[in-house]
Amino acid sequence: MQLSKPLKNWSGKIRSVTIGMNGNSIQAGGDDTLPFHHFEGTLAHKPVIAFEVQDVFPEKWPETVKTPWKDCLKDPVEWAKTAVEEFQAEMICINLIGTHPDRENISAEESVELVKNISSAVKVPLIIKGPGLSEKQNDVLNKCGAALSGKGCILSSAETDDYKTITATCQAYGHTLVAESPIDVNIAKQLNILVSDMEFPMDKVLIDPMTGSLGYGLEYTYSVMERIRLQALAGDSMLQMPFICYVGQETWRVKEVKVTETEQPLWGDIEKRGIDWEAATAITVLLAGANILVMRHPDAVNKVRKCINEFRKRN
Amino acid sequence: MALSGIQIFKLLPNTNCKKCGFATCLAFAMRVAAKNVEAEACPDLSDEAKEVLGAASVPPISQLEIKSGTEKVKVGEELVMFRHEKKFFNKAAYAVCVKDTEDISAVTEKINLVKAFNYERAGEVLKFDLIAVKCESGKPEVFREVLKFVRETVSFPIILMSAEPEIIRAGLDVLTGEKPLIFSANNYNWEEMTVIAKTAGAPLVLTCENGLESLAELADKVKKSGYENIVLDPASASPAKMLEDYTLIRRFALEKSFKTLGHPTISYIKNDNSFIKSVISTCKYASIIVFDDLKDWERLPLLTLRQNIFTDPQKPLQVDPGIYSVGEPDENSPVFVTTNFSLTYFILSTEIEGAGYSGHLVATDAEGLSVLTAWSAGKFSGEIVGKFMQRIDIASRVSHKNVIIPGYVAVISGELEDSLPGWKVMVGPPEASDLSSYLKEFWN
Numbered sequence: 001m002q003l004s005k006p007l008k009n010w011s012g013k014i015r016s017v018t019i020g021m022n023g024n025s026i027q028a029g030g031d032d033t034l035p036f037h038h039f040e041g042t043l044a045h046k047p048v049i050a051f052e053v054q055d056v057f058p059e060k061w062p063e064t065v066k067t068p069w070k071d072c073l074k075d076p077v078e079w080a081k082t083a084v085e086e087f088q089a090e091m092i093c094i095n096l097i098g099t100h101p102d103r104e105n106i107s108a109e110e111s112v113e114l115v116k117n118i119s120s121a122v123k124v125p126l127i128i129k130g131p132g133l134s135e136k137q138n139d140v141l142n143k144c145g146a147a148l149s150g151k152g153c154i155l156s157s158a159e160t161d162d163y164k165t166i167t168a169t170c171q172a173y174g175h176t177l178v179a180e181s182p183i184d185v186n187i188a189k190q191l192n193i194l195v196s197d198m199e200f201p202m203d204k205v206l207i208d209p210m211t212g213s214l215g216y217g218l219e220y221t222y223s224v225m226e227r228i229r230l231q232a233l234a235g236d237s238m239l240q241m242p243f244i245c246y247v248g249q250e251t252w253r254v255k256e257v258k259v260t261e262t263e264q265p266l267w268g269d270i271e272k273r274g275i276d277w278e279a280a281t282a283i284t285v286l287l288a289g290a291n292i293l294v295m296r297h298p299d300a301v302n303k304v305r306k307c308i309n310e311f312r313k314r315n
Numbered sequence: 316m317a318l319s320g321i322q323i324f325k326l327l328p329n330t331n332c333k334k335c336g337f338a339t340c341l342a343f344a345m346r347v348a349a350k351n352v353e354a355e356a357c358p359d360l361s362d363e364a365k366e367v368l369g370a371a372s373v374p375p376i377s378q379l380e381i382k383s384g385t386e387k388v389k390v391g392e393e394l395v396m397f398r399h400e401k402k403f404f405n406k407a408a409y410a411v412c413v414k415d416t417e418d419i420s421a422v423t424e425k426i427n428l429v430k431a432f433n434y435e436r437a438g439e440v441l442k443f444d445l446i447a448v449k450c451e452s453g454k455p456e457v458f459r460e461v462l463k464f465v466r467e468t469v470s471f472p473i474i475l476m477s478a479e480p481e482i483i484r485a486g487l488d489v490l491t492g493e494k495p496l497i498f499s500a501n502n503y504n505w506e507e508m509t510v511i512a513k514t515a516g517a518p519l520v521l522t523c524e525n526g527l528e529s530l531a532e533l534a535d536k537v538k539k540s541g542y543e544n545i546v547l548d549p550a551s552a553s554p555a556k557m558l559e560d561y562t563l564i565r566r567f568a569l570e571k572s573f574k575t576l577g578h579p580t581i582s583y584i585k586n587d588n589s590f591i592k593s594v595i596s597t598c599k600y601a602s603i604i605v606f607d608d609l610k611d612w613e614r615l616p617l618l619t620l621r622q623n624i625f626t627d628p629q630k631p632l633q634v635d636p637g638i639y640s641v642g643e644p645d646e647n648s649p650v651f652v653t654t655n656f657s658l659t660y661f662i663l664s665t666e667i668e669g670a671g672y673s674g675h676l677v678a679t680d681a682e683g684l685s686v687l688t689a690w691s692a693g694k695f696s697g698e699i700v701g702k703f704m705q706r707i708d709i710a711s712r713v714s715h716k717n718v719i720i721p722g723y724v725a726v727i728s729g730e731l732e733d734s735l736p737g738w739k740v741m742v743g744p745p746e747a748s749d750l751s752s753y754l755k756e757f758w759n
Contacts, residue, residue: 215661267614
């Protein structure tokens with residue numbers, strides 16, 4: 001039986017974004033088809049996984065995700081080196097959570113020292129993530145952005161009511177901007193328009209659609225990503241940016257990764273369950289179009305890498 | 316595939332005779348498209364138009380049932396490629412596989428675990444749907460014994476797994492009066508398998524590893540022999556092929572109205588990359604998933620994923636209205652009030668715990684709407700919240716009289732204090748993620 005396959009030919013294409021410096025750069029995005037649809041389009045760049053490193057000891061992380069890191073969690077530079085040398089990180093996300101005034105209130109100057117030290121200790125491209133609190137975030141990201149001028153980092157993140165300072169920082173020092181929106185197609189688009197009105201280059205923008213963990217809003221993230229991707233492929237240039245998804249931070253705080261097997265015998269091994277919780281969240285957002293994932297557990301990362309490699313094979 | 320009003324209009328005589336009760340043929344066509352009236356209300360419909368309209372009203376993907384004596388599982392009848400377009404209709408049925416070569420204690424353990432897994436989450440019970448019994452012994456009498464044992468232990472509908480007609484017959488003998496799924500017919504045995512399935516009225520899987528064209532040929536042969544109660548199995552070897560095959564089968568059915576592939580699908584997960592394949596099958600279009608070797612710790616993530624993907628996007632998941640304990644609250648713990656939208660509930664409870672607090676979480680009856688939506692719809696006013704808190708007798712749980720409300724609805728504070736005499740309303744942060752710093756500052 002001869003069948004003419006119902007294949008799609010889209011007019012739009014996801015932009016390619018280059019992160020890092022010459023010689024040590026990575027590209028993300030670039031597909032002209034739905035996620036992993038090798039049978040009807042061109043898959044440009046492989047999705048990238050970044051390991052999350054924090055500027056303070058991650059006290060609240062469950063033991064199961066601390067264990068694989070052994071003693072290095074107290075020293076962010078060692079932590080980053082372990083991620084690259086032992087777990088083959090392609091990228092490091094430095095989460096400057098300790099700069100938040102309600103946390104250790106680390107100063108922007110101290111953060112500059114840290115990001116510089118990590119930048120010289122590892123060769124992979126960096127994501128610098130601020131504490132999310134407008135004034136402090138702008139100060140921290142501006143100073144870190146300046147210190148890493150020309151290194152082609154990713155700075156995270158701009159929101160519709162606070163985007164100008166960080167956009168200007170990225171513009172001045174050649175970084176890529178994360179534009180964050182609360183699971184909403186229109187706001188994602190609006191923010192990209194605002195950023196482009198500042199004449200910021202659109203091939204240096206990533207969309208953070210806001211990731212919900214498995215069981216905690218993942219379906220909203222999944223559907224908003226599918227909608228954005230379909231609109232982008234249909235030609236909407238203000239939505240053609242690659243996605244970045246913060247998977248680790250969402251999954252490792254839910255109840256289901258913390259309850260022991262003794263409390264819930266039918267839930268099975270707590271560590272393996274946590275790994276699968278993170279991996280399932282990651283694979284699901286990959287199926288919806290994620291291009292950069294930020295994750296925590298090395299075994300979950302391995303599983304997701306395997307999935308990405310499988311998807312890149314044709315048969 | 317449903318026709319639009321204009322497409323229906325083109326099939327009508329265009330005489331505006333009003334015999335259907337509508338002023339014009341166009342008006343009538345629009346009502347037919349909206350399914351307010353049957354096309355047969357037009358007395359002058361041509362035979363050709365009847366045929367087209369009849370074909371269009373058949374669902375593009377058939378629905379079928381797998382039944383035991385007391386339970387049934389429905390699959391198929393999907394209408395969209397993406398869940399945001401409408402919703403996914405029947406959730407993927409999850410089946411756990413046991414083999415007739417396993418010893419009886421292993422079978423017992425597996426089955427009891429499947430039976431015991433019954434976890435209520437966001438108003439839905441997460442559980443498995445089917446037991447697949449696979450014949451690896453090649454002996455009908457062994458298969459029959461294991462099947463009998465399974466049937467005595469659980470009431471789940473069953474999948475009979477063997478490519479040998481003789482084995483399937485033995486299985487059907489044990490399951491009298493049931494409609495198990497027969498897995499499966501292939502290019503060599505399909506004639507005999509189809510006769511067996513037809514006689515038993517049981518749904519039949521068609522397996523073909525050589526691509527969708529061969530699968531369509533097999534389906535065509537079975538359908539031409541008069542049996543439509545079928546499930547498609549492209550037996551895709553790799554994750555990449557799996558995504559391609561199941562996506563294209565669904566597109567053939569929905570976008571090309573290709574009836575030969577307009578049937579539910581099955582995905583048998585075995586060997587390498589089983590967890591990855593399970594996630595892909597759940598998100599991308601398998602109607603039935605058989606797990607050959609599901610690990611203990613994989614159950615909860617997969618069942619939760621299925622709940623997420625198959626939730627109706629237009630109808631938010633709800634938790635039952637009431638008081639929930641977060642952590643181990645006592646009479647001094649804070650009281651939080653929010654709506655019974657499950658996402659709000661989950662996020663809030665995670666944040667409270669994450670902040671290192673225990674608390675009493677009151678989820679009001681707001682029909683599953685989020686806080687702001689419920690407030691603007693008048694379902695989260697100070698009076699409604701106050702009455703609800705009195706009805707559930709929150710005062711009996713705590714020795715203080717403070718309640719924390721979401722920052723976005725600060726406006727209800729006055730009214731809430733009026734309807735809860737003696738209580739002090741504290742306005743929390745607008746976003747749950749800021750709860751940790753809020754509690755540090757305002758709750759000792």
